[in-house]
Amino acid sequence: MNLHVKHMISSSCIQMAKQKLAEIGIFPDEIILGRITLKELKLEEDKLKEIESVLESLGFKLLENNRKVLIDKIQQVIREIVHQMEERPTSNYSEFISQELGYDYTYISNLYSVETGKTIQQSIIELKIERAIDLMDQDISFKQISYILHYSSLAHFCSQFKKTTGFTPTKFKELDKKDRVYAIKKASQ
Numbered sequence: 001m002n003l004h005v006k007h008m009i010s011s012s013c014i015q016m017a018k019q020k021l022a023e024i025g026i027f028p029d030e031i032i033l034g035r036i037t038l039k040e041l042k043l044e045e046d047k048l049k050e051i052e053s054v055l056e057s058l059g060f061k062l063l064e065n066n067r068k069v070l071i072d073k074i075q076q077v078i079r080e081i082v083h084q085m086e087e088r089p090t091s092n093y094s095e096f097i098s099q100e101l102g103y104d105y106t107y108i109s110n111l112y113s114v115e116t117g118k119t120i121q122q123s124i125i126e127l128k129i130e131r132a133i134d135l136m137d138q139d140i141s142f143k144q145i146s147y148i149l150h151y152s153s154l155a156h157f158c159s160q161f162k163k164t165t166g167f168t169p170t171k172f173k174e175l176d177k178k179d180r181v182y183a184i185k186k187a188s189q
Contacts, residue, residue, distance in 0.1 A: 001043065003036040004063040005055060006072050009079060013060070020054045034076045071115045073101055074108060078120065082127040082149070093124060129164045132157070133172070133180070142169050 008017065014031045021028060021036075026047075030037040043051070052062045063069045077100045081093060091099070097120065098105040112120050128149045135145045146157035161169050165183055175183060 001038045001040050003038065003051065004069045004072060005034055005036060006061040006063055006068075008034050008060050013058070016058050017055065017060065020058060021051065024050055024054060026051060033079075034072055067111065067115065070101070070103075070108075071112060074112050074120065075123070077101065078123050078127060081124060082131055093120075125160060125164060129161060132161060132169070133184075136169065136173050145169075 005017070008014065010033075014033070017036065018028070018031055026038070028036045028038050055062055063072055074097065077097050080100075081096070094105045094109070097108060101108060109120055112123075116123070132145050132149060135148065136142075140148070142157065143154050146154045149157065151157040151160070158169055161167075161172070165172055167175070167183060172180065172183065
């Protein structure tokens, strides 16, 4: 049985879930980002509620609806593209996402837009900018950041950064933390 879990986004999330589930006597076959695989084909309702309660205590949410599960999978692939891909994909993002999920990209894209109110490309850009800000805090050069995030050029990165945040990367880096938060909130409205 597969349980699809929202907000499970890192290896530390997996470890926390594994530990808490073990405390209630659940030992999954596998836990990966966004999915827990159990030996049992079906669980009793009270056991499922107990698992759901444990996951919610960790800030995770058990997904039930197939559309929501697919949206969550799309978001996982987007996070993978932005956070975990060392090399540029050999295909464009739409082909990569389609291959990863086994669905036609037009279907995935339309479903995602209807359910989230934004396009997959907008989500990729938002995550790239969030990651760029994290990398800035590590004193990585803008040129290196643009390379890490697979931008075609430093100019493209700077342009997209300014369009998203309202600031050039240099000006944004000069802001203190409080002003950064305000700038990001204002840009996302």
